[in-house]
Amino acid sequence: MECKNNKQIATITKHAEILANKISSHNRIIIVHHYDADGIASAAILAKALQDSGKTFSEISIKQLYKDSLNEILKKGEPKEDFFIFADFGSSHLNDIEDFFGNNFAIIDHHQPKCPRSDNFLNCWHFGLDGSTEACAASLSYILAKSLTKPEALANFAPLAIVGALGDIQDSVGALKGLNKAILDEAKYKGSIKITKDLRLYGRYTRPLIQFIVYSTDPIIPGLTGNEENTTKFLLANGFELKRNGVWLCYENLSFEEKQKLATALIIYMRSIDMPEWKINRLVGEVYTLTEEPVGPLKDAKEFATLLNACGRNNCPEIGFEICLGDRGYFYEQALSILAEHRKKLREGLELMLEEGLQEARHFYYFNAGSRIKDSLIGIIAGMLYSSNLISKEKPIIAFANQDDGFVKVSARATHELTEKGLNLGLLMRSCSEELGFDSEGGGHQIAAGAKIPKDKLNEFIELLDEKLDKKNKFIKH
């Protein structure tokens, strides 16, 4: 792996070797992982390495790790004999995990840590890598997996680390960086990923051309985003056919020249409406194609991540896990229906938020979905609305949804502009939850974070959050 983060990656690798040695002295490993794309990809990478090195393993996927989940997890194994790997969470719970699992655990995580580095704790922040843009749980798991088994066994697993990174939107700056980039280069060298500079719009392989443009949110293309009629006229006026032999054309059906023609037409259009050059530049960036996948939702690494997210966030993480381990039959077919249903739920959730409108505190927008949107989807929907440009991005957005256990799920999203000014949603969620007490717990990243709070504490939480954001010097440096 050759990149400018070589030193950090070498130190991470050394740390991973210590962990791999610990793991190797156990026969049965229990992988406890987050239920989203990054968590599922991490679990599959680790499972493959463990399987290959002759270990018995089981995997448990959970929505979020809370202190009160630890006892249940402990019961899934033999506490003194088995080894527990926590992937894509655990950074807020090191001390509790130590109390429950002694020395028989590893935390592989990229969320902002609460405790300093230690032997059982592999978190990229401790090695100078930003856990929201330079390393995810799947890329860290890939490094650990390499210390657990022979490189040949993992030949097809580097792309999964990239899928994990894209699931967590770690390419939001236009390309992957840091450890993610090092693994990407390795996958490219081995031929399993192709990197192209192309339109960064979502759905290259799966969306008809019209929807490819209509659903563009990064950047928003005023007049075309969200407007099917205008987009159809735009495509026809620029000489594009929409169907071939009765079948809707998608972007990847176009020839190289046609793709260039479409990019040029979009850029000319965006300039004609005086869009700032920096926004126009967001249209083109790196896209990642999985060379060994057949055409479909697994061909583009970002779409692969959406499929895993759809499985995990709709109570079927095991289906995503099987797909990561290679299933393209029974489980894959099920995943396609889950994906269609997932998209429908996202559309409906977005419509609900638009219909009802957001409430506004002094320093953030908020929306309380109650039980009308699944707690597992509220964060994605809030993020979609936020990036749609239908609301101002001067303040972060906070969305609430009821959990099954009587708590309220909080999902918070911000922009890079706000985090650059010092807003740190992860720390904010953590400190508000801690102050609120009553089993509230929160954390995450600067740009995307979450919490759980008791239902009757919702108003108190909103006031506390606004108060904290009001003390601008602490969270937002102007």
Ligand code: C5P
């Ligand atoms: O737990 P984890 O780190 O895996 O989840 C990251 C979450 O943050 C994802 O749901 C992702 O969609 C969200 N995110 C976001 N915008 C970003 C970065 C991450 O909404 N720019």
Ligand code: C5P
């Ligand atoms: O659930 P959601 O997608 O909104 O989560 C955003 C980010 O906040 C994720 O990285 C998630 O792991 C993190 N989070 C957390 N603690 C919580 C809830 C979410 O660290 N209680």
